[in-house]
Amino acid sequence: MATKRLFTTIAIASAAALVLAGCGGSKSDSSTTASQAAPGGAAYAGPVGAGEGAVNILAWPGYAENGSTDPTVDWVTPFEKATGCKANIKNFGTSDEAVALMQSGGWDVVSASGDATLRLIYGDLVQPVNTDLVPSYADVFPGLKNKSFNSVDGQMYGIPHGRGANLLAYNVKEVTTVPDSWGATFDPASPFAGKITGYDSPIYIADAALYLMKTKPELGIKDPYALDQTQFDAAIALLTAQKPVIGEYWGDYLKNIDAMQKGTIVLGTTWQVNINYANANGEVVKGVLPKEGATGWSDTWMVAKDTKNINCSYKWLDWIAGPTANAQVAEWFGEAPANQKACALTTDPNFCTTFNAADGPFWDNVYFWNTPSANCVDGRTDVKCVPYAEWAKAWSSLRNS
Amino acid sequence: MMSNLDRISARRDVRRAASLLAAPLLWLLGIYIGALAILFLTSFYTVDSFTNQVIHEFTFQNFIDVFTDHAYLNATLRTLGVAVSVTLVCAFLAIPMAFYMARIASPARRPFLVALVLTPLWASYLVKVYSWRTMLTPESGVIAWLLHPFDVQSPGYGIVGVIITLSYLWLPYMVLPIYSGLERLPSSLLDASADLGASTLQTMRDVVLPNVKPAVIAGSVFTFSLSLGDYITVQIVGGKNQMLGNVVYQNFSLNLPFAAAVASIPVVIMVVYLAMIRRTGALENL
Numbered sequence A: 001m002a003t004k005r006l007f008t009t010i011a012i013a014s015a016a017a018l019v020l021a022g023c024g025g026s027k028s029d030s031s032t033t034a035s036q037a038a039p040g041g042a043a044y045a046g047p048v049g050a051g052e053g054a055v056n057i058l059a060w061p062g063y064a065e066n067g068s069t070d071p072t073v074d075w076v077t078p079f080e081k082a083t084g085c086k087a088n089i090k091n092f093g094t095s096d097e098a099v100a101l102m103q104s105g106g107w108d109v110v111s112a113s114g115d116a117t118l119r120l121i122y123g124d125l126v127q128p129v130n131t132d133l134v135p136s137y138a139d140v141f142p143g144l145k146n147k148s149f150n151s152v153d154g155q156m157y158g159i160p161h162g163r164g165a166n167l168l169a170y171n172v173k174e175v176t177t178v179p180d181s182w183g184a185t186f187d188p189a190s191p192f193a194g195k196i197t198g199y200d201s202p203i204y205i206a207d208a209a210l211y212l213m214k215t216k217p218e219l220g221i222k223d224p225y226a227l228d229q230t231q232f233d234a235a236i237a238l239l240t241a242q243k244p245v246i247g248e249y250w251g252d253y254l255k256n257i258d259a260m261q262k263g264t265i266v267l268g269t270t271w272q273v274n275i276n277y278a279n280a281n282g283e284v285v286k287g288v289l290p291k292e293g294a295t296g297w298s299d300t301w302m303v304a305k306d307t308k309n310i311n312c313s314y315k316w317l318d319w320i321a322g323p324t325a326n327a328q329v330a331e332w333f334g335e336a337p338a339n340q341k342a343c344a345l346t347t348d349p350n351f352c353t354t355f356n357a358a359d360g361p362f363w364d365n366v367y368f369w370n371t372p373s374a375n376c377v378d379g380r381t382d383v384k385c386v387p388y389a390e391w392a393k394a395w396s397s398l399r400n401s
Numbered sequence B: 001m002m003s004n005l006d007r008i009s010a011r012r013d014v015r016r017a018a019s020l021l022a023a024p025l026l027w028l029l030g031i032y033i034g035a036l037a038i039l040f041l042t043s044f045y046t047v048d049s050f051t052n053q054v055i056h057e058f059t060f061q062n063f064i065d066v067f068t069d070h071a072y073l074n075a076t077l078r079t080l081g082v083a084v085s086v087t088l089v090c091a092f093l094a095i096p097m098a099f100y101m102a103r104i105a106s107p108a109r110r111p112f113l114v115a116l117v118l119t120p121l122w123a124s125y126l127v128k129v130y131s132w133r134t135m136l137t138p139e140s141g142v143i144a145w146l147l148h149p150f151d152v153q154s155p156g157y158g159i160v161g162v163i164i165t166l167s168y169l170w171l172p173y174m175v176l177p178i179y180s181g182l183e184r185l186p187s188s189l190l191d192a193s194a195d196l197g198a199s200t201l202q203t204m205r206d207v208v209l210p211n212v213k214p215a216v217i218a219g220s221v222f223t224f225s226l227s228l229g230d231y232i233t234v235q236i237v238g239g240k241n242q243m244l245g246n247v248v249y250q251n252f253s254l255n256l257p258f259a260a261a262v263a264s265i266p267v268v269i270m271v272v273y274l275a276m277i278r279r280t281g282a283l284e285n286l
Helices: A002-027 A076-083 A095-104 A114-122 A135-139 A202-215 A229-245 A253-262 A272-278 A310-321 A323-333 A340-344 A388-400 B004-042 B061-068 B070-104 B107-122 B125-136 B142-150 B159-184 B187-195 B200-229 B233-237 B244-251 B256-278
Strands: A054-059 A086-091 A109-112 A159-165 A167-171 A196-199 A246-250 A267-270 A285-288 A294-304 A366-368
Touching (some): A054 A095, A054 A310, A076 A086, A076 A310, A095 A109, A095 A114, A109 A114, A109 A310, A114 A294, A135 A310, A135 A323, A159 A366, A167 A272, A196 A229, A202 A388, A229 A388, A246 A253, A253 A272, A267 A272, A272 A285, A294 A310, A323 A340, B004 B256, B061 B070, B061 B256, B070 B107, B070 B159, B070 B200, B107 B159, B125 B159, B125 B233, B159 B200, B159 B233, B187 B200, B200 B256
Parallel strands (some): A054 A109, A196 A246, A196 A267, A294 A366
Antiparallel strands (some): A159 A294, A167 A267
């Protein structure tokens, strides 16, 4: 009897809550109909004054190291000493996680990749950045400034951090002919079936689109992040055909390192930093930039719209984009630094050459992660593009089909 | 006949009880039930394709998408299959373990055995799952090595790996209720069964099992619901498989209403499951 009464109470309570939620929900209607104008309000006018004592940092793993991973890898402690801002760091594993954490609030700065930046900007979660208040910005490579993924109408929304390409990794023992095309991973009759990997995120659809862009010109793909429905369906079809030869997809970089090291994965997309880790005990994998080029990332440090620590946030932006910290982070993570002067400070004098730090033809073939939206990011106005939410749904569907 | 004084103290008791219960009740109704209700309500909304923010416009589209795309049916069946398998494996392993702990081991050693069963819970979830990933490595893992003499291949990364790993993770939640159920079983029942000439197997089947059934069902609520909601293990040892939780995780920041629609599936499954077992009286064993 007692249980039955409890169940009835719960039923009534849920009905009441439903009604309440319904009433509460309708109120916020007007605020969500989005205008296309860049939101976020005005940038900080400055001047950057005394710090607030703390800054809450959301970072890709390896972007904000305080010595806890490796005692010699530390550019956060010197920051704290220099500015008096205590850094509270949280790492995230994927761009989607970063956006979700920013939505939940409480973070001051975030290292956002291009597939997150526009979501953050138009989701009204970040503010424009006054680059005049960030002295290090002057030394940032011009090729990283005012890009479609870090600015709106010439207004920067963050400070560039660094860039890199998603490489094609191959096991040096098992894959004897060096692959020069992403086609090796899309071959349904691949001799490496079951040992091929793909990146476990909707943004991986762009990798398929890039391959189609170079091999199927009749589709007319100009930008792998601006796909109309026909182009999008073609990319999904390619990934569906690829699925049988995939051993596992990786979203967590540790999983990718483990798989490459053990040889359960011998071919597929990866990051330079994963290759470095996997080869820590002797070379097992190598990475190449295939002839089609590659997708890649160009990360941007952004400031939360509702930050309470604006001065510490700007101090962090200037610190991480400054030559010393930028050289350390670039070398630790394995990517090209954003700051030109960082190249003189890396422990490996050839580092910037290896990672193609300078602007140049290498980057012409790298398509940085961007946030697909209904308004095509390649500027086409005669068609609607498939927005990223649909990419996510299609990816879920593909992964479970 | 109640005196005035009694009446006052009774009223005071009610008031005290109300003030004591207010916070937990508010928690239950507001945070727990309320959140579920909002989740369900959200699943009828849609999102702005540009900002990905929720628009409060009523639509069935999310549920239509969930039910017409066979991928989500696959995910549901796969998740359900994993949850049922994990529950069966756990029950199969836990019954003999708990029986030994509660009836055969000397009373002095019982607390020690309970502590042993609990020790895996002290380690981090991720550490345990990654350990299983290492053990399950196809060809070179320790499981492949163990199975090699029998000419059996390691299950490798896949659904079997997920079931093994989750069974390991949730086993303590099955052992404990069965252990306490068996501990409460009067010895006289077992003695009577033996005196009447029943064999050990008969006693097991006709006396012990019916008596621990509510405890097993209570344990299954844990193993079943924990497996139903898990989405990390399958990413690490599941090969290219996904479960319902992964679909929710992948979509919630971009398309919250669609994620909410998918998230309603396990909630409905759990409600049906709880309604089914409510009759057995097992809920009192939790």
